[in-house]
Amino acid sequence: MRWMIIVAATGLLAACGGGSNSETVDDTETPDPAASTRQVSATPASAEPPAAAEAVDLSYLPMPYSEADYDSGRRLFRRCGSCHTVADGGGNRVGPNLYGMFGREAGSVGNFNYSTALENADFVWTPEQLDGWLANPRDFLPGNRMSFVGLREETDRRDVIAYVMHETGYPRED
Numbered sequence: 001m002r003w004m005i006i007v008a009a010t011g012l013l014a015a016c017g018g019g020s021n022s023e024t025v026d027d028t029e030t031p032d033p034a035a036s037t038r039q040v041s042a043t044p045a046s047a048e049p050p051a052a053a054e055a056v057d058l059s060y061l062p063m064p065y066s067e068a069d070y071d072s073g074r075r076l077f078r079r080c081g082s083c084h085t086v087a088d089g090g091g092n093r094v095g096p097n098l099y100g101m102f103g104r105e106a107g108s109v110g111n112f113n114y115s116t117a118l119e120n121a122d123f124v125w126t127p128e129q130l131d132g133w134l135a136n137p138r139d140f141l142p143g144n145r146m147s148f149v150g151l152r153e154e155t156d157r158r159d160v161i162a163y164v165m166h167e168t169g170y171p172r173e174d
Contacts, residue, residue, distance in 0.1 A: 058162050060172045065127060065162040069155075073163030076156055079148070086167040095146065099168045101125045117143030127161050134160060 056070040077086075083095035090097045096109040102125050107118035121141060123129055133140045134157045136150040151157045 056166060058166060061162055061165055061170065062127070064158055065165055068159045068162030070159070070163055070166065072156070073159035073161070076151070076160045077163050080160070083148075086164060088169065098164060101130075101168055102127065102165065102170050115143060115145040117141050127165060130161050130164070131157050 058066050058068055058070060060066070061068075080095075083093050085091060085093060085097045086099055087097075088099045090099060092109065092112045096112040096114075104125055106121040106123050106125060106129075107114045118141065134151050137144055137146045137148055138150075151160065
């Protein structure tokens with residue numbers, strides 16, 4: 001039974017782009033006790049190699065966000081994605097949809113039940129405001145309900161902010 005779970009997990013890794021083309025799998029619980037390991041193909045024979053990720057042009061963003069690592073920001077945003085969406089027309093979750101947030105008054109997304117602290121906040125979202133928020137939401141605006149502890153690393157915050165700017169319709173000044 002254990003070997004079937006390992007083989008299934010290996011297949012899932014291959015589907016997600018993880019793993020290598022061939023992995024050694026310990027299947028000591030197989031019906032054939034003489035076989036302690038066997039080779040399992042992590043990529044189905046018909047699968048195409050994964051396409052290279054396209055580079056995202058952030059040059060339209062102001063410094064330092066124009067030099068951010070988009071892929072790092074995308075990965076780091078996964079922590080945020082359980083509570084927030086970034087798509088135009090995306091729904092609210094535990095947190096509000098972030099599309100169009102830059103230039104918007106804090107606490108102003110319709111159909112979202114904000115904390116009193118955010119309802120009474122008197123600022124407009126800018127990349128700099130978001131940087132302060134992401135560093136430590138509790139200190140930035142005491143009384144808010146966001147349970148996120150913050151991102152301590154400045155480069156992590158820069159990358160997440162650039163990702164959010166790009167994904168939420170930050171205006172291009174072409």
